[in-house]
Amino acid sequence: MSSMTEQGAGETVTDVAVCIIGAGPVGATLACRLARDGVPVAVVDRAALPPMENPEFDGRAYAIAAGSKKLLEAAGVWDHLPQIACPIEDILVTDGRPGQPPSPLSLEFTREDSAQPFGWMAEARALRVALNATLHNSPLVTVLAPAEVSIVRNENGVTVKATDGRTLRAQLLVAADGRGSRTRSQAGIPITKLAYGQSGIVCAIAHEHPHDNGALEHFLPGGPFAQLPMTGTAEHPYLSAIVWSEKDAMAQRIAALPEEQFKRELKRRIGDRLGDVTPVGRRWVYPLAAQYAHHYTATRLVLAGDAAHGIHPIAGQGLNLGFRDVIALSDILLTAYARGEDLGNPALLSCYQARCRPANMMMFMATDALDRLFSNDNPVLRLARDVGIATVQRLPRLRKAFVKHAMGV
Numbered sequence: 001m002s003s004m005t006e007q008g009a010g011e012t013v014t015d016v017a018v019c020i021i022g023a024g025p026v027g028a029t030l031a032c033r034l035a036r037d038g039v040p041v042a043v044v045d046r047a048a049l050p051p052m053e054n055p056e057f058d059g060r061a062y063a064i065a066a067g068s069k070k071l072l073e074a075a076g077v078w079d080h081l082p083q084i085a086c087p088i089e090d091i092l093v094t095d096g097r098p099g100q101p102p103s104p105l106s107l108e109f110t111r112e113d114s115a116q117p118f119g120w121m122a123e124a125r126a127l128r129v130a131l132n133a134t135l136h137n138s139p140l141v142t143v144l145a146p147a148e149v150s151i152v153r154n155e156n157g158v159t160v161k162a163t164d165g166r167t168l169r170a171q172l173l174v175a176a177d178g179r180g181s182r183t184r185s186q187a188g189i190p191i192t193k194l195a196y197g198q199s200g201i202v203c204a205i206a207h208e209h210p211h212d213n214g215a216l217e218h219f220l221p222g223g224p225f226a227q228l229p230m231t232g233t234a235e236h237p238y239l240s241a242i243v244w245s246e247k248d249a250m251a252q253r254i255a256a257l258p259e260e261q262f263k264r265e266l267k268r269r270i271g272d273r274l275g276d277v278t279p280v281g282r283r284w285v286y287p288l289a290a291q292y293a294h295h296y297t298a299t300r301l302v303l304a305g306d307a308a309h310g311i312h313p314i315a316g317q318g319l320n321l322g323f324r325d326v327i328a329l330s331d332i333l334l335t336a337y338a339r340g341e342d343l344g345n346p347a348l349l350s351c352y353q354a355r356c357r358p359a360n361m362m363m364f365m366a367t368d369a370l371d372r373l374f375s376n377d378n379p380v381l382r383l384a385r386d387v388g389i390a391t392v393q394r395l396p397r398l399r400k401a402f403v404k405h406a407m408g409v
């Protein structure tokens, strides 16, 4: 159990096994997963984490792979989702130019390629609601949010002091505070960044025809365009999420278009498969960049999620990669905790880095190569990728291997 002691002048000290900085999807899921199996944890975020609040629909959604869904179930989060996540059962991958029909050499992953859906689309706000509810329902989780903290780490332990006088003591600190992680930079862990000169336009659309749980990944010269099926609402029974990459200036121009012109640009990329389309909710523009930390550990510290790696969203795998960190880290920590070991033991931390970093670097390189191969109108590269697409389409075993990897199973 976590223990709390009064130190005088209103100062309280809470002892936990693990303290997590950042209650984004990665940090919050790790906290819930560890607490579910009896490990006392604390999670600190500079933003508030209201337990019940359901923010307005804002058009953002995550593609959750099968391995990630299993983790969310084990952490007790999945059952708190306020609406059913939409399964992705078919994926059509095509190469083309806007306004022209897709290349006939397309690649289709269908229900026959897999015994279960390729992934599930969950609204970002639904995942937030589920995470906050689970955190607040877990007696072994101490939540400090909103909070600003200062951190001291040494061979003996970790001390985290909040500006309101609360203090946490832990054996291990996890930096899950996102791409700009202050915890990572304070630990002096260098990162390498890659800019793509592309931005992602993210929004939701209502459409005339059902999506039949099908997704489209359309590779265009400006960057990939993805339509991903979402669970409908009473107002919009047929809904999809759009993640659309373009060169920076073009993305800003497109996102600022009046409704009718924006709709026309969407239709030029989706074609007729969904009938008439109407944008719903906000349009978001994110500059796309990739980065990786040179190592994932320091004295009593590990990095997880975007604090450790950020990849191009071309394959919708950013968060899934973070969830893979959580799976590896919770496995290692739960075993060590059951044996009564010190969770800050450098051998454990090295084991975590060895399990995650090489696979994450592979994914980093693969998404980078994919973007360079596809976001390009060079006729030789067009031919190469069309031949590649057609080859994978013809080889069912290779198709199944692709699917298994993307699903994280």
Ligand SMILES: Cc1cc2nc3c(=O)[nH]c(=O)nc-3n(C[C@H](O)[C@H](O)[C@H](O)COP(=O)(O)OP(=O)(O)OC[C@H]3O[C@@H](n4cnc5c(N)ncnc54)[C@H](O)[C@@H]3O)c2cc1C
Pocket (backbone or CB within 6 Å): 021, 022, 023, 024, 025, 026, 027, 044, 045, 046, 047, 061, 062, 063, 064, 147, 176, 177, 178, 179, 181, 182, 183, 200, 201, 202, 243, 286, 304, 305, 306, 307, 313, 316, 317, 318, 319, 320, 321, 322
């Ligand atoms: C356009 C776009 C589309 C994407 N689509 C997908 C997709 O379909 N599927 C997918 O898997 N991934 C997708 N991603 C990636 C995904 O959004 C990220 O990988 C994911 O949010 C990372 O989660 P995280 O918890 O590591 O970090 P974050 O979500 O960044 O959370 C970090 C948390 O730390 C807190 N914090 C920050 N600094 C401090 C501090 N100093 N002290 C305390 N707290 C702090 C923040 O308030 C926040 O709560 C997409 C990304 C982009 C840009």
